Amino acid sequence: MIGGGPAGYTAAIRAGQLGFKTAIVEKRGTLGGTCLNVGCIPSKALLHATELFDEASHGFAKFGIKAEGVSVDLDAMMAHKSKVVGELTKGIEFLMKKNKVTYIVGAARFAGPDTIDVALNGGGTRTIKAARTMIATGSDVSSLPGITIDEKTVVSSTGALSLAKVPAKLIVIGGGVIGLELGSVWRRLGAEVTVVEFLDRITPAMDGEISKNFQRILGKQGFEFMLSHKVTGVKPTKKGATVTVVPVAGGDEKVLEADIVLVAVGRRPYTDGLNLAAAGVATTERGFIPVDAHYATNVPHIYAVGDVIGGLMLAHKAEEEGVAAVEIMAGQHGHVNYDAIPGVIYTMPEIANVGRTEEELKKAGIAYKIGKFPFTANARAKANGQTEGFVKVIADAATDRILGAHIIGADAGNMIAEVVTAIEFGGAAEDLARTSHAHPTEMEAIREAALGVNGAIRQM
Ligand code: FAD
Ligand code: NAI
Secondary structure (H helix, E strand, O other), rough: OOOOOOOOHHHHHHHOOOOOOOEEOOOOOOOHHHHHHHHHHHHHHHEEEEOOHHHHHHHOHHHHHOOOOOOOOOHHHHHHHHHHHHHHHHHHHHHHHOOOOEEEEEEEEEEEEOOEEEEEOOEEEEEEEEEOEEEEOEEEEOOOOOOOOOOOOOEEHHHHHOOOOOEEEEEEEEOHHHHHHHHHHHHHHEEEEEEEEOOOOOOOOOOOOHHHHHHEEEOOOOOOEEOEEEEEEEEEEOOOEEEEEEEEEEEEEOOEEOOEEOOOOOOOEOOOOOOOOHHHOOOOOOOOOOOOOOEOOOOEEEEOOOHHHOOOOOHHHHHHHHHHHHHHOOOOOOOHHHHHHHHHOOOOEEEEEEEHHHHHHHHHHHOOOOEEEEEHOOOOHHOOOOOEEEHHHHHEOOOOOOEEEEEEOOHHHHHHHHHHHHHHHHEHHHHOOOOOOOOOOOOHHHHHHHHHHHOOOOOO
16 A cells, blocks of 8 residues: 555555555655544544634523633644544554554655555665555645745645634635635634635535525624635735735736635645656546546556545545455455445534535436425424524435435534435435434434425424
């Protein structure tokens, strides 16, 4: 395995379990990849901490709790984040040992189709001969032409996870997942946040109704949005940086000032330094490694999984692929159901989705039915004071089979799992609607939305 992220380490564990003699090469110095080190986990630690702060500052009064003088110790908050990351990455190292996987700390480079040279972090080179190689080198930050990310004033997600102080003014370029999650972190800590998005809505791949509501809710939280604007330049200044934007449709240029600029316009496949040419592995024009249904590249004994092959750039998608690829190598029936991969944005409220959006179904000419249920009508959400959002279940008009689900809600990320399971089992909206749900739980909103698909909502 080249790369110790969710794709590589999960594949290595499965390979160890299946009896393959396995080595994992990782150059970062710690296992866990982007996700554990500078992605999923540190961002969630900061999202949770700042959510608690926000709640204690503004949300307790309605429950009759008086919290005065609530303040933030940013260093302690960052220390919590680092402790969690440290413990989890060490945990992965333990899992390598437990599954008899050799962990090699260094940068891998193909010397030929079967030979990999590793420039060891500790000095020297180790050459490995491998009957099969799996490329799981992930992705890296993309930037825009003419913008230099210095990770101090002009930062990527990595820099935005470790700012030394709360910026008075943060400009986020890109209204996608990273921009809105990390924008939320700093907004809650007091930064003024403006999101500049090229397209006419935030989270453009999401169901349109969800995007619209999400933007409205974030607006209430103090986010400012400049949609349909493109950034033409970012210049560092003495105090921070200036960001030049112009409307996409044409019009006057505006110059915005910021203490910190977060560039969050997507990620690119990462194959730098791998010397793929020596192995004869092909890439697409955008640098992704194309694979067949068995995750083999154009060189049959070299496989690739995770962010580097494209598709959804999500840790759990990368893990599924790593496991499936190894199982296929072992002659088993590894498989990834791409219709049942959930996506979650861990803001407050959370956004969660699985399957198709209304826009996709309309485009594909598939007739569908919708059931929706708002959290304002859910007893538990009311008791918890978390009534923002709704559940939307989409089912095939003819067969009632569930085609997608989209949730905005405080616990949407956990809730979506029920619909993912139902889709995995080929379930219909009626299956969800006839399943007993504990009362009072937010999960009942899924059942009500599923009942709504066939016009039978009970609790509203
Ligand atoms: P990576 O995790 O990128 O791992 C690849 C590893 O390969 C890296 O550690 C790299 O150092 C190593 N490597 C590269 N080249 C070499 C080489 N030549 N030799 C040795 N090692 C090499 N996804 C979610 O599902 N949920 C989330 O909440 C979430 N939050 C995120 C938040 C942020 C800020 C970011 C940036 C991403 C987030 N993601 C999230 C996406 C997630 O991190 C990725 O989808 C996931 O890490 C991809 O896993 P991977 O194993 O394919 O690649
Ligand atoms: P993204 O693809 O989610 O969003 C990028 C946004 O930038 C899009 O809305 C796009 O239209 C906009 N954009 C592109 N070029 C622009 C320009 N020139 N000017 C203004 N806007 C522009 O990418 P993001 O947020 O960088 O995240 C990268 C990846 O990391 C995502 O694919 C995501 O899957 C993963 N991730 C997942 C998380 C999760 O699962 N909770 C959290 C964070 C990241």
